[in-house]
Amino acid sequence: xxxxxxxxxxxxxxxxxxxxxxxxxxxxxxxxxxxxxxxxxxxxxxxxxxxxxxxxxxxxxxxxxxxxxxxxxxxxxxxxxxxxxxxxxxxxxxxxxxxxxxxxxxxxxxxxxxxxxxxxxxxxxxxxxxxxxxxxxxxxxxxxxxxxxxxxxxxxxxxxxxxxxxxxxxxxxxxxxxxxxxxxxxxxxxxxxxxxxxxxxxxxxxxxxxxxxxxxxxxxxxxxxxxxxxxxxxxxxxxxxxxxxxxxxxxxxxxxxxxxxxxxxxxxxxxxxxxxxxxxxxxxxxxxxxxxxxxxxxxxxxxxxxxxxxxxxxxxxxxxxxxxxxxxxxxxxxxxxxxxxxxxxxxxxxxxxxxxxxxxxxxxxxxxxxxxxxxxxxxxxxxxxxxxxxxxxxxxxxxxxxxxxxxxxxxxxxxxxxxxxxxxxxxxxxxxxxxxxxxxxxxxxxxxxxxxxxxxxxxxxxxxxxxxxxxxxxxxxxxxxxxxxxxxxxxxxxxxxxxxxxxxxxxxxxxxxxxxxxxxxxxxxxxxxxxxxxxxxxxxxxxxxxxxxxxxx
Ligand code: 1PR
Numbered sequence: 001x002x003x004x005x006x007x008x009x010x011x012x013x014x015x016x017x018x019x020x021x022x023x024x025x026x027x028x029x030x031x032x033x034x035x036x037x038x039x040x041x042x043x044x045x046x047x048x049x050x051x052x053x054x055x056x057x058x059x060x061x062x063x064x065x066x067x068x069x070x071x072x073x074x075x076x077x078x079x080x081x082x083x084x085x086x087x088x089x090x091x092x093x094x095x096x097x098x099x100x101x102x103x104x105x106x107x108x109x110x111x112x113x114x115x116x117x118x119x120x121x122x123x124x125x126x127x128x129x130x131x132x133x134x135x136x137x138x139x140x141x142x143x144x145x146x147x148x149x150x151x152x153x154x155x156x157x158x159x160x161x162x163x164x165x166x167x168x169x170x171x172x173x174x175x176x177x178x179x180x181x182x183x184x185x186x187x188x189x190x191x192x193x194x195x196x197x198x199x200x201x202x203x204x205x206x207x208x209x210x211x212x213x214x215x216x217x218x219x220x221x222x223x224x225x226x227x228x229x230x231x232x233x234x235x236x237x238x239x240x241x242x243x244x245x246x247x248x249x250x251x252x253x254x255x256x257x258x259x260x261x262x263x264x265x266x267x268x269x270x271x272x273x274x275x276x277x278x279x280x281x282x283x284x285x286x287x288x289x290x291x292x293x294x295x296x297x298x299x300x301x302x303x304x305x306x307x308x309x310x311x312x313x314x315x316x317x318x319x320x321x322x323x324x325x326x327x328x329x330x331x332x333x334x335x336x337x338x339x340x341x342x343x344x345x346x347x348x349x350x351x352x353x354x355x356x357x358x359x360x361x362x363x364x365x366x367x368x369x370x371x372x373x374x375x376x377x378x379x380x381x382x383x384x385x386x387x388x389x390x391x392x393x394x395x396x397x398x399x400x401x402x403x404x405x406x407x408x409x410x411x412x413x414x415x416x417x418x419x420x421x422x423x424x425x426x427x428x429x430x431x432x433x434x435x436x437x438x439x440x441x442x443x444x445x446x447x448x449x450x451x452x453x454x455x456x457x458x459x460x461x462x463x464x465x466x467x468x469x470x471x472x473x474x475x476x477x478x479x480x481x482x483x484x485x486x487x488x489x490x491x492x493x494x495x496x497x498x499x500x501x502x503x504x505x506x507x508x509x510x511x512x513x514x515x516x517x518x519x520x521x522x523x524x525x526x527x528x529x530x531x532x533x534x535x536x537x538x539x540x541x542x543x544x545x546x547x548x549x550x551x552x553x
Contacts, residue, residue, distance in 0.1 A: 008043035010034045010070075012060045018362045020049040020083065022326050023191040037069035046073065049191070050085025053399060054094040054110065054152070057085055058102060071103055074183050082185030087178060088154060090185060096152050106178065107159035110152050115497040117520055119171035122151040122401040122468050124499050125522065126193070126242040126297065126552040129166040129176050132156065145242050145552040146176075146188040147331065149364075149401045151468075153187065170241060192331050192364070240550040243516050244523035245540050246298045246501060247291035247530050251317065251336075252305045254278040259316040261287050262304070263528050265479040267408070267447040269304070281531040284320045291530060292328040294537035297552060299324070299332055300367070300471070300525065302406070306337025307370050307445045311354055313343070318361045325362025334358050335367025335406050335471075338390055351390030352397060359398065366394060367404040367471055370444035373451050376461040380453070385465065395466030400498075405462040406471040408447050409440035409455040409488065422454035425491050440474075440488055447475050455488065456495055463496045470496065471525065474504040479528050481507025484515045493520035501525050509535060509543035516549050 007029045011017045024031055024047070034040055048070070050057055061067040074080055074090070082090060093099045094110035102110070115121035126145030153174035156164045165179040168187070177186045249261045250269070260280040262269045270276050281287075288299045301324075303317050311317055321334060338358075341349045355366045368391055375389035385392065395403045413431030417424045422439040430436050440455035459470055472492050474485040484502045493500040499522035502515045506526035515524050529535045544551045 048086035087185035303336025400468035423456035477505030
């Protein structure tokens with residue numbers, strides 16, 4: 001194309017590139033999609049946001065002739081920006097379901113992180129970069145945290161050192177970005193690394209990579225010194241994954257039929273008045289936009305009546321996602337009603353279809369509640385992985401980093417540690433009858449039904465079945481503002497090697513530092529205090545920073 005405002009996008013249809021699209025459009029560029037290998041060769045500038053698994057991506061690229069075109073394009077040093085898998089595919093091969101050959105342009109093998117309690121896999125969240133060689137891009141990124149979400153990574157070596165422009169430390173040093181001439185690729189997600197000073201890092205990339213005028217700088221950027229006041233990256237400092245602060249919006253239709261953000265007390269979302277109406281704390285798109293501005297690291301939407309109202313019938317929720325993802329450039333999670341479903345007309349929808357629709361509408365992760373409980377119960381009974389549960393299917397297709405399991409446990413006190421067949425803990429505060437032990441019973445359907453499985457057992461099983469993260473609620477603490485259930489969060493975050501999001505009960509900034517100091521939670525989520533504007537997200541982060549906890553500011 002001859003137009004200076006066009007970006008060619010290679011989207012082979014494997015997942016959510018909506019955020020990349022939105023980011024490019026937000027910056028005033030036009031997008032031209034690659035349809036044939038020729039479109040790659042004719043591109044003036046090409047963005048390749050890799051999504052999905054390495055093997056299936058390579059498969060598509062090879063079959064369509066795109067692999068060859070990409071190699072030619074990159075070998076000719078044409079302007080290129082690869083994102084995430086778009087970086088990994090440039091290497092010789094990957095261990096992901098493999099070994100599988102890659103494009104072979106950069107020496108090295110993409111391997112899996114070694115997971116442990118300290119270095120949970122997937123590596124999800126904001127981490128800092130260490131500069132490996134001078135690069136204009138990194139000068140702009142500076143000391144800021146950028147968003148990563150991946151389980152595999154390429155490592156720097158003598159063979160690829162002239163490519164490596166930055167590394168990041170997560171157990172080992174891995175390659176965070178590469179650059180050679182016009183060819184750039186990043187393991188992190190510039191389109192999700194939204195920040196105050198540079199709303200969108202992608203701008204800087206596009207700007208630097210392609211060295212052309214930004215057509216339309218969003219008005220609120222003018223004169224904010226975007227390119228002048230950003231510090232240089234730190235040299236050689238071991239980076240640290242920031243603890244995330246997540247704003248959660250429980251969404252449902254109220255009795256008037258409007259989609260509202262609601263908030264329960266121990267999951268009861270109705271006012272205790274004669275009308276008994278659903279509590280209304282605001283509009284979902286508006287609140288999400290507010291939390292993004294307030295520097296929330298992620299935003300979650302839980303469609304809390306999804307268990308009974310089929311979400312694909314619930315188009316407003318998809319609208320909410322679409323609109324939110326146009327202006328919110330941090331990861332979005334959506335949950336509620338993800339399961340196989342047959343509608344009134346007998347039409348069958350697989351959970352994968354439901355999830356796909358959520359991803360297409362702008363979700364980065366989906367969250368499964370009730371259906372994960374059934375899948376775990378089944379697996380414990382049969383010891384067979386059928387691959388058929390929603391959890392397994394979605395994880396297989398989209399990768400485990402895209403699948404959150406939301407647990408809704410209720411504390412059940414018992415006298416002795418062996419009174420039940422489930423994992424018990426000695427509680428910090430004894431129960432109403434002096435009980436010193438408790439187990440945490442999983443529930444389904446928004447806490448309405450207790451199931452014969454504990455949160456501990458569930459967490460371990462869903463990790464095995466392909467969950468990439470656990471959203472750990474606690475019905476007893478929900479909406480109480482008395483702090484997180486430290487006993488529960490410690491129990492679960494010690495039991496698994498995937499990230500755990502602590503949820504339910506935040507009432508003050510100190511509750512956040514407490515949960516990060518006393519447990520291995522990777523993130524903390526709150527709803528009520530943010531909705532009621534009692535404590536803004538910024539205050540939580542300022543407090544964490546003061547307490548010496550790594551956060552993205
Ligand atoms: O079972 O797959 O359809 O998913 C339903 C989802 O909806 C689950 O993730 C479940 O947690 C959620 N959900 C169902 N009913 C409710 C309810 O409140 N009646 N909300 C509900 C869960 C808990 C958190 C809340 C935190 C923090 N809400 O989302 O935001 O407890 O609150 P706080 O900071 O105010 O204490 P499926």
